[in-house]
Amino acid sequence: MTFFEDCPPQVLKTHGELLLALSHLFAQGGENLSQTLSPLVKSCSAIAEHYNTSRLLQANQILAQYSETNDGEYLVMCYEFNRLFVGPNAPVAPPYESVYLSSDHLVMGEQTLAVRKFYQRENLQTIGQRHEPDDFISTELEFVAYLLSRIIETQAAKNSAKIQLYKTLYQEFWQQHLGLWLKTFAHTVSQSAKHPLFSALSEILVALSTLNAPLNTKEAPYETYAPQISRRSSSRCCL
Amino acid sequence: MEFHQNICPRNCYDTCSIISTTHNGVLISVEGNPAHEYTLGKLCPKALDDVKKVYSPQRIRYPMRQQVRYSGFWERISWDEALTLIAEKILNLEETYGTTLPLALNKYSGNFGILHNAMEGLFTGIGATTRAIGSPCWSAGVEAQTLDFGTFFCSDPLDMSKAKLIWLWGVNPAWTAVHQMPIIFDAIDHGAKVVCFDTHFSATAARAHRYVKVCPGTDGLLALGFAKVLLEEGLIDPNLGSYTFGHEEFIHYIETEISLDHCSEITGVPISTIRNLAIEYGQTHPACIWAGFGLQRYTNGGQTLRAIDALGALAGHLGEEGGGVQYAQFETWRFSGAIQDPFHPINSSSNADQASVDNLTLNQKQTDRLLNINQFAEEAFNCTDPPVKMLWISGRNPLSQDGNLQQWKKLISQLDLIVVSDLFHSKSSEAADLFLPITTHYEHWDLNSSYWHYWVGVNEPAIPPVGESRSDLQIAWDVSSKLNKLKPGSCAFPISGDEKETLLRELGPPMLDILGIKKAEDLLNGPVRAKYPRTAWENRTFATPSRRYEFFSSRASDAHLSPLPIFIPPLNSSIDAPLRLLTPHHHSTINSQVYATGTANPDYVLHLAPELAQRYDLAVGDRAQIWNESGLLEVVIQPILGISNDVVIVFQEQVEGPLTDMGQLTLGARGFALNETFVNLRKL
Structure with a gap:
């Protein structure tokens, strides 16, 4: 069983909107939070109200607060976004599946190619994120949103074979990919976030992970991503 | 699977030929090119970590x-x-x-x-x-060799396999030029003896027949001491007059200015060792000296290289197959x-x-x-x-x-x-x-x-x-x-x-x-070896103004340097900074290029003699501090054998230092006398 088995189409649509809003937030980066936060707040509100989850509601209140902040605060949030996800300092939480699941903790690992094959099953390829690996969190979230939209469409068309196809695809993708690392990623963000916005974002990712996880999904053991390479930046050398 | 030809671009002796493998546009693995005569299908730990370097999540992806x-x-x-x-x-x-x-x-x-x-x-x-x-690397040595030989040239590294005696002087190929080790072992298999001169007992010293500990910055004097023994024992090349310039002046300098007692006192090498090694060097043909870059990172570094070159010339080893004095080439x-x-x-x-x-x-x-x-x-x-x-x-x-x-x-x-x-x-x-x-x-x-x-x-x-x-x-x-x-x-x-x-x-x-x-495109088929002879200066015709090997260099004189290779003492320590800090390369890094995953070490490790550690009340694993007027560094103590009591070593870290004596003529600027760095030490 998954959350979508008994969900009315409107709730599924809201789910999809939340997934897309999160996808856009990661795709557009810290520099565009002023554009990507508001849609996230809107979709998250709908989900939080539907499930009446207090943690999600609280997290969304924080998002809402910062979605209406000033330019200076947006800049601070941008810097924090880049510290967590981009660099140039070793990013605390690289937003790529293979960093968490491959043995060497690298990008472009076997997971990246496996995700690409998943997309290919639906004749999809990553063109909007030409410079990003296929297992970039934004792309995986967008793909899940796409599958959800196909479920809604096929349900509307009462095409039971297709409904089952997309439900199966959704479950497989969650079980084999996004569901295996999203919570670990969220925990890593939560542990290192220095701005309330990203603690709230982490809460939303955890809630999403819990909500979307099929009952038999086995999460990867929690393990904070630790930078693997010493750049001597923390050395105790001073002048 | 697709295969591609790559070449390691690190500032390293080996410049390895690499075959990389990709699958679906992803770099899967790298390996040494088996068809390349020097790489011979093997790579060092640095290159073997290249996939990790390419796909590190810490690599910067955007402006x-x-x-x-x-x-x-x-x-x-x-x-x-x-x-x-x-x-x-x-x-x-x-x-x-x-x-x-x-x-x-x-x-x-x-x-x-x-x-x-x-x-x-x-x-x-x-x-x-x-x-x-x-x-910042090799200026003084480049200039010294240019003054002596006329240009910057060495034998093919494979030539070393023909040597009967190999002196590895201030070089640590077991860590920094791993492809040379099989060649050295090949020479050993054919009866060669290997002597390693260094300031500390290196991984290469551990693989040599003999390790000679030399006080830092005194290698030039040691070379001149060896030359003194060659003169005393009548082991100089009788044909020097036909292909060298200024050997009489050099011999006069050795005879009048160099004493073995002084040499032994300053270098820390016993007179008997100096004498025995010099005789062996003079009597064994071919004999090869490989002079490393560390030797010339002193204020007297150029003179040191010139003295070692002169030693090779005096014994008649220049131009002999498997012999000579090797430094590098351009x-x-x-x-x-x-x-x-x-x-x-x-x-x-x-x-x-x-x-x-x-x-x-x-x-x-x-x-x-x-x-x-x-x-x-x-x-x-x-x-x-x-x-x-x-x-x-x-x-x-x-x-x-x-x-x-x-x-x-x-x-x-x-x-x-x-x-x-x-x-x-x-x-x-x-x-x-x-x-x-x-x-x-x-x-x-x-x-x-x-x-x-x-x-x-x-x-x-x-x-x-x-x-x-x-x-x-x-x-x-x-x-x-x-x-x-x-x-x-x-x-x-x-x-x-x-x-x-x-x-x-x-x-x-x-x-x-x-x-x-014939055409540039031919190189696209694979690496090509330049058509230089395997043995440098095999005809004993040199590129100097005199066309001879120059013990006496007018170009040096014109540049206000001594025309002859001479010993100039290195800098001395002081009460405030009594220990010389050396920073040789580590096998896993080149300077600050540290990409290997899983090897992160948050601490600088200070290597020093057990007696020195004891003097400062330090034991293995203790935290301590080294400092001088320019800065301080927290370190973890690691006593090692085979190192002098006035030297400490941190591999691959930043230090302070003056300039070398040479480098201006050939590279436009004097080098970095990295090894003339002195520090004090205290327990934390």
């Missing part, structure tokens, strides 16, 4: 701008924004000062590929600029230079999308302002007419590697714009305003030579650029394009082009002749 230097507040910007910022600043400086001299380039060997010289080409295309010249680097000179005739006849040079200002015909790379910060800070206002750091991490960090801080404070192009964030990019992500050698075309072996090859891209990274050549084209868009004619460097075609233009007629190929 980024820092709000305030050292703040850590970075934002992503587009390439167009970055290029516009750079171009507008260059044009603004030119307008303000009437010259582009405020624009400075500090570039060295982070990637030794020839196409990385595009950065020099870009700056030349912009006009007269401020440049870092010289080398003969296979005779590329056309078209990439670094937009006005090169090759460029005007090529199809490169050349910017119009008709509008070049007089400024662009002015002379560059050249600053010693080893005193760059100090010299750049002192430039006033005009001041240095913009700095581009490429292929370097000077804020980790340079010795004058206080000066760097002062320089940084006066700069309007600092651009760093690199793979990873570094001490230097912490001070940057702009970070430009560059490609690895698996993502661009390049052309590579070694300074040790004689193979030259083409490096081909195996995968597309990771993230938004661009090659140095592409960045140079893009900056020129932006400059010319904002102000037509403002940069003569091409605004676009083809990497492969650009590298082929570097293979001009002299290089084709050296490689023995």
Whole structure:
């Protein structure tokens, strides 16, 4: 069983909107939070109200607060976004599946190619994120949103074979990919976030992970991503 | 699976030929090229970690701008924004000062590929600029060998397998030139004896027949002591008069100025050892000395190399197969230079999308302002007419590697714009305003030579650029394009082009002749060995003004150096800093290029003699501090055997230091006397 088995189409649509809003937030980066936060707040509100989850509601209140902040605060949030996800300092939480699941903790690992094959099953390829690996969190979230939209469409068309196809695809993708690392990623963000916005974002990712996880999904053991390479930046050398 | 030819571009003896494997556009693995005579299918730990380097999540993927230097507040910007910022600043400086001299380039060997010289080409295309010249690595030795032999040339490394006696002097190939070890072992299998001279018991010393501990900075005197024994024992080459110049003066100097008692006292090597080793060296043919770079990182480094060269000459080992004195070579680097000179005739006849040079200002015909790379910060800070206002750091991490960090801080404070192009964030990019992500050698075309072996090859891209990274050549084209868009004619460097075609233009007629190929495209088939003889100076005809090996060098004299190799003591320690700090290379890194995952060590490890540790009440694992007037460093104690009581070692870390005696003539600037660093020590 998954959350979508008994969900009315409107709730599924809201789910999809939340997934897309999160996808856009990661795709557009810290520099565009002023554009990507508001849609996230809107979709998250709908989900939080539907499930009446207090943690999600609280997290969304924080998002809402910062979605209406000033330019200076947006800049601070941008810097924090880049510290967590981009660099140039070793990013605390690289937003790529293979960093968490491959043995060497690298990008472009076997997971990246496996995700690409998943997309290919639906004749999809990553063109909007030409410079990003296929297992970039934004792309995986967008793909899940796409599958959800196909479920809604096929349900509307009462095409039971297709409904089952997309439900199966959704479950497989969650079980084999996004569901295996999203919570670990969220925990890593939560542990290192220095701005309330990203603690709230982490809460939303955890809630999403819990909500979307099929009952038999086995999460990867929690393990904070630790930078693997010493750049001597923390050395105790001073002048 | 697809296979690609790559070449390791690190500043390293081996310059390995690599076969990379890709699958679905992803770099899967790298291995040594089995068909390459020197690499022989094997790679060192650094190259074997290349996949991790390429796909490290810590590699920078986008251009980024820092709000305030050292703040850590970075934002992503587009390439167009970055290029516009750079171009507008260059044009603004030119307008303000009437010259582009405020624009400075500090570039060295982070990637030794020839196409990385595009950065020099870009700056030349912009006009007269401020440049870092010289080398932090080998200047004094290069100059010493140039004075003695006339040019910078060594035997093929495989020639060493024919030696009957090998002296590894201040070199640690077991860590820093791993492909030489099988050749040395081959010589051992054929009866050769190997002696290792060093300041500490290295991994190579552990594999030699004999280890000789030498007090740091006294190797030149030891060589002169050996020469004294050769004279006393009548073991000098009777034919010296036919191919050397000034041997009588040198012999007179040895006879009158060098005493074995003094030599033994200063070098720490017993007289009996000096005598026995010298006799063995004089009696064994062929005998090879490999002089390492560490030897010449002292204020007397050039003299040390000259003394060792002279020892080899005196014993008659020069030009003998398997013998000689080997240091390095630069003969296979005779590329056309078209990439670094937009006005090169090759460029005007090529199809490169050349910017119009008709509008070049007089400024662009002015002379560059050249600053010693080893005193760059100090010299750049002192430039006033005009001041240095913009700095581009490429292929370097000077804020980790340079010795004058206080000066760097002062320089940084006066700069309007600092651009760093690199793979990873570094001490230097912490001070940057702009970070430009560059490609690895698996993502661009390049052309590579070694300074040790004689193979030259083409490096081909195996995968597309990771993230938004661009090659140095592409960045140079893009900056020129932006400059010319904002102000037509403002940069003569091409605004676009083809990497492969650009590298082929570097293979001009002299290089084709050296490689023995008819056309540049032939090198695309695989690395080629230059057609030099295996044994350096086999005809004993040298490239000096006298055409002889020069014990006595007028060129040295003209440069206010001693015409003869002499011993000049190294710097002494002081009460405030009684211990000499040495910083040799580690097997897993080259300077601050540390990419291997899973090997992160947050602590600097201080290696020292057990007696010295005891003197400071230190045991293994204790935390301590070394310091001098320039700074301090927290370390963890690791006692080791085979090291003097006045020396401590930290592998691969930044230190302070003066200049070497030589380097000005051949490389335009004196070297970095890295090993003349002294510190104090205290327990924490």
